[in-house]
Amino acid sequence: YQLSIINYQLSIINYQLSIINYQLSIINYQLLVLSVAEASIPQPSIIFIFVIIVNTQIIIIPKS
Secondary structure (H helix, E strand, O other), X not given: OHHHHHHHHHHHHHHHHHHHHHHHHXXXXXXXXXXXXXXXXXXXXXXXXXXXXXXXXXXXXXXO
């Protein structure tokens, strides 16, 4: 019985990790777009900071 509870908890952790992995892949894609667009934008640092702020807010939600 305890093993089934542990197995259930591990499946929940696995699901949460898959969500985090999905969000990290989105961040990775956004960083790729930023690195491509960096040459054409005169001040990319402002946009870069904005993306970091948005992404940290997205990541905090499933952990709570």
